[in-house]
Amino acid sequence: MVFFGKLFSALNNTRNSISNALSVLKKKEVTTKLLEDIESSLIIADLGIKTVDDIIDIVKNTKKSDFIPKVEDYLESILPQGTIESGDINGKIVIMVVGVNGTGKTTTTAKLAHYYQSLGKKVILVGCDTYRAAALEQLDIWAKRLDIRMICNEKSQDPSAVLFDGMTAADRLSSDIVIVDTAGRLHTNKNLMEELAKMERVISNKFSHYKLTTFITIDATLGQNSFLQANRFNDYIKIDGVVLTKMDGTAKGGIIFSLYRELGIPVQFIGVGEDLRDLILFNRKEYVNSILGKNE
Numbered sequence: 001m002v003f004f005g006k007l008f009s010a011l012n013n014t015r016n017s018i019s020n021a022l023s024v025l026k027k028k029e030v031t032t033k034l035l036e037d038i039e040s041s042l043i044i045a046d047l048g049i050k051t052v053d054d055i056i057d058i059v060k061n062t063k064k065s066d067f068i069p070k071v072e073d074y075l076e077s078i079l080p081q082g083t084i085e086s087g088d089i090n091g092k093i094v095i096m097v098v099g100v101n102g103t104g105k106t107t108t109t110a111k112l113a114h115y116y117q118s119l120g121k122k123v124i125l126v127g128c129d130t131y132r133a134a135a136l137e138q139l140d141i142w143a144k145r146l147d148i149r150m151i152c153n154e155k156s157q158d159p160s161a162v163l164f165d166g167m168t169a170a171d172r173l174s175s176d177i178v179i180v181d182t183a184g185r186l187h188t189n190k191n192l193m194e195e196l197a198k199m200e201r202v203i204s205n206k207f208s209h210y211k212l213t214t215f216i217t218i219d220a221t222l223g224q225n226s227f228l229q230a231n232r233f234n235d236y237i238k239i240d241g242v243v244l245t246k247m248d249g250t251a252k253g254g255i256i257f258s259l260y261r262e263l264g265i266p267v268q269f270i271g272v273g274e275d276l277r278d279l280i281l282f283n284r285k286e287y288v289n290s291i292l293g294k295n296e
Helices: 001-009 012-027 031-043 050-060 066-075 105-118 131-147 159-172 190-205 220-236 257-261 284-291
Strands: 092-097 121-130 150-152 178-181 211-219 241-245 267-271 279-281
Touching: 001 284, 012 066, 012 092, 012 284, 031 050, 031 284, 050 066, 050 257, 066 284, 092 105, 092 190, 092 279, 105 121, 105 131, 105 178, 105 211, 105 267, 105 279, 121 131, 121 159, 150 159, 159 178, 159 190, 159 284, 178 190, 178 257, 190 211, 190 241, 211 220, 220 241, 241 257, 257 284
Parallel strands: 092 178, 092 211, 121 150, 121 178, 211 241, 241 267
Antiparallel strands: 267 279
16 A cells, blocks of 8 residues: 555646546536547646547546546556566566666666565676766665675676676576666667667577566656657567656656557556655556546
């Protein structure tokens, strides 16, 4: 319930756009003008045009006492529940964390380490940001705070070589979870995107006994603009899930629906603050309840 409370609080701005708009419909006569206003509010929340159209259709064809439960059921139905639960992480896993600059990638790497450590997993961090020394310094601070081994090479300019060294160390230390912090990069930079594909090959060719999972960090405040990022990254490497960051500072929380509906990429975690514990495993029911104002 603590995590649900954090999620409910973080989604306050999004809820104001969605829940408040739907509540108006219960109090007023449904007119064309009112529906247009509601549609605008839902679009501002970044639910996506198709999802908004479907919600408006539900409102038009359902009596007032029933449409909110029907909207709730509908929103749950278009999201996957298949997030990574503790029971799904038996065996060895390597998680590559990718994303553009400024999306909270390195902090998310540390939060993921804390999450898996709390499940009793032996975690190792690999710092593959060979472009920004400050990122390695930041990751090292987190590693020491968590008392987790970190592998990096400040002199290397080859992230794939650093990754190889990190994976070799993980094998030697019998680590369960390897979390790799990659350099932030623009999705339009072909050379840097191909660099990620090379890192992926290092794991699949040399360390195939590890299951590779790739998460992209998406800044929730970007809303629909995040589509371009996720789609472009997915052109070069297989993106298995999204970690949606900065959710506590945006009214665009509806982007979760569009990411899965349009790209087939599920949100796995939501970042709701700066603390290591401010990373919430995605749960579709809790999420829908939060944006509709059901604090339970």
